[in-house]
Amino acid sequence: MPLLTSLYGPDRAAAVTAPDATLSGHELLERASGVAAAIAGQKIVAVDATPTAATVVAITGALLAGVPVVPIPPDAGHVERAHLLADSGATLIPSSYPKGDLPPEPGPDRPALVLYTSGTTGPPKGVVISRAAVAAGLDALASAWEWTEDDTLVHGLPLYHVHGLVLGVLGALRVGSPLVHTGKPTPDAYAAAGGTLYFGVPTVWSRVVAAPAAARALSHARLLVSGSAALPVGVYEGLEELTGQAPVERYGMTETLITVSARSSGERRPGHVGTPIDGVQTRLVDERGAPVAPDGATIGHLQVRGPTLLDGYLRDGAVVPPDLVDGWYPTGDVATIGPDGWHRIVGRASTDLIKTGGYRVGAGEVEDALLAHPAVREAAVIGTPHDDLGEQITAFVVLTGPVDSSALINFVAGRLAAHKRPREIRPVGELPRNPMGKVQKSRLR
Ligand code: MLC
Ligand code: AMP
Numbered sequence: 001m002p003l004l005t006s007l008y009g010p011d012r013a014a015a016v017t018a019p020d021a022t023l024s025g026h027e028l029l030e031r032a033s034g035v036a037a038a039i040a041g042q043k044i045v046a047v048d049a050t051p052t053a054a055t056v057v058a059i060t061g062a063l064l065a066g067v068p069v070v071p072i073p074p075d076a077g078h079v080e081r082a083h084l085l086a087d088s089g090a091t092l093i094p095s096s097y098p099k100g101d102l103p104p105e106p107g108p109d110r111p112a113l114v115l116y117t118s119g120t121t122g123p124p125k126g127v128v129i130s131r132a133a134v135a136a137g138l139d140a141l142a143s144a145w146e147w148t149e150d151d152t153l154v155h156g157l158p159l160y161h162v163h164g165l166v167l168g169v170l171g172a173l174r175v176g177s178p179l180v181h182t183g184k185p186t187p188d189a190y191a192a193a194g195g196t197l198y199f200g201v202p203t204v205w206s207r208v209v210a211a212p213a214a215a216r217a218l219s220h221a222r223l224l225v226s227g228s229a230a231l232p233v234g235v236y237e238g239l240e241e242l243t244g245q246a247p248v249e250r251y252g253m254t255e256t257l258i259t260v261s262a263r264s265s266g267e268r269r270p271g272h273v274g275t276p277i278d279g280v281q282t283r284l285v286d287e288r289g290a291p292v293a294p295d296g297a298t299i300g301h302l303q304v305r306g307p308t309l310l311d312g313y314l315r316d317g318a319v320v321p322p323d324l325v326d327g328w329y330p331t332g333d334v335a336t337i338g339p340d341g342w343h344r345i346v347g348r349a350s351t352d353l354i355k356t357g358g359y360r361v362g363a364g365e366v367e368d369a370l371l372a373h374p375a376v377r378e379a380a381v382i383g384t385p386h387d388d389l390g391e392q393i394t395a396f397v398v399l400t401g402p403v404d405s406s407a408l409i410n411f412v413a414g415r416l417a418a419h420k421r422p423r424e425i426r427p428v429g430e431l432p433r434n435p436m437g438k439v440q441k442s443r444l445r
Helices: 025-039 053-065 078-088 131-145 162-175 187-193 202-209 212-220 233-243 363-371 405-415
Strands: 016-018 021-023 045-048 069-072 111-117 125-130 153-155 179-181 197-200 223-226 248-253 257-261 281-285 300-305 312-315 318-320 329-337 343-348 353-356 359-362 376-386 390-399 424-427
Touching (some): 021 025, 025 053, 045 078, 053 162, 078 125, 111 162, 131 248, 131 257, 162 197, 187 202, 187 212, 197 202, 353 376, 353 390, 363 376
Parallel strands (some): 016 179, 069 111, 153 179, 153 197
Antiparallel strands (some): 248 257, 300 329, 312 318, 353 359
16 A cells, blocks of 8 residues: 555545645646656755745655655754754755646655654764554554545644654644645644644643633544643643543553554543553563562563564665664653553653653753853753643753853854754852762763
């Protein structure tokens, strides 16, 4: 079955609406086929992933051509942008070409996407995701959520991450449901869109709950789905009260796509993300790798396996397979699993991966950006609790001379994507270190 199944159906694709344009399924198909014809045979391309129909066309075109595509965050600062392009070796393509004809379907093992994501140290890494992984993940979600072409999907998430791009665009094109992209995921835009299926990160849902009129307008929706970070129980309950329906939560990551979810027809449980989706298995292990009992109470390191895992990381044009443990991918998250299979994500094992507004930010990348400033001698970045964003980026710095916090924040913003800049700079005389000289981040909290 083709990856973007609906493009091959009798009705062609469903319509895509975004702030810049509304495209009928037929228009999307013609324009994306034109992109495909123009880039056929290229090794890898990059697309400036603005939240627009033009981005949907360009990325769809690359997928039709079987050319792996790197979506570039439109606000990436110059350092991040240069890294993404140089590291991937991708050519940045425009979004507009003459119309063309639908090419034959590429093989399922070809890479579909290279998504850049933060590790705990260093610049972001390119995660290579195959067409087969995308297809398997989307089919399992369509089944879990009873997602069909009768749905209208609404979201306003960025088009360069799994949530907004894989689920939010490729999902719609595979299932055949019309897509309304609201540009930004604001409560009013969600309320006005009149969809049946809504995607949001917890920050989006928290803002919806804080806007009761908009929230009530979502009572007509079939399903509200939350993911990418922990949904606070208060937000879950607020949504249930205002919209008359509890949100469906699901869990995943760039390297594994979505692996665990509540079901549309089944139970929803605050603070929990559900059970593995079709084809996925999960397990918990302790520090030494020994199995942890799924008793709903004992916390362990979550590992997953199944058809949605990454092919590997892009390194010098080659795909380097991930370090698996007997075929299992270590997520870096700690969790509990109940005897009934329900998962509760407790948090990250490492303090060096921060989730802010649903964005994953590596502390090391922000520290490196700060250290590039002449007035910064040492930097330690952590996530601190934030009501709206879940966590905010807080930077502790040892300075060599006077400099404004706002100047440092803007310095980072110039180099990296906007959401990676610290919200708060705290100058300190020295950083707490252990006898080995390693910064003790737990003491910064
Ligand atoms: C940000 N701003 C700052 C700042 N940081 N200003 C000063 N100092 C700083 N340190 C600016 C912003 O640029 C913005 O400006 C304004 O302040 C408000 O910023 P914000 O509070 O961050 O809100 P907003 O821009 O509205 O963003 C909130 C959000 C966004 C929820 C819309 O965080 C978002 O889109 N998150 C989604 C992330 C996502 O898709 N993750 C999925 C990863 S995939 P201005 O001028 O723009 O208003 C994944 C797998 C899975 O995780 O499971 O799904
Ligand atoms: P990313 O790579 O940006 O996709 O981020 C993946 C990480 O987001 C996971 O490793 C989790 O830490 C976190 N995450 C995703 N979904 C959820 C969820 N529903 N609840 C809690 N954390 C989540």
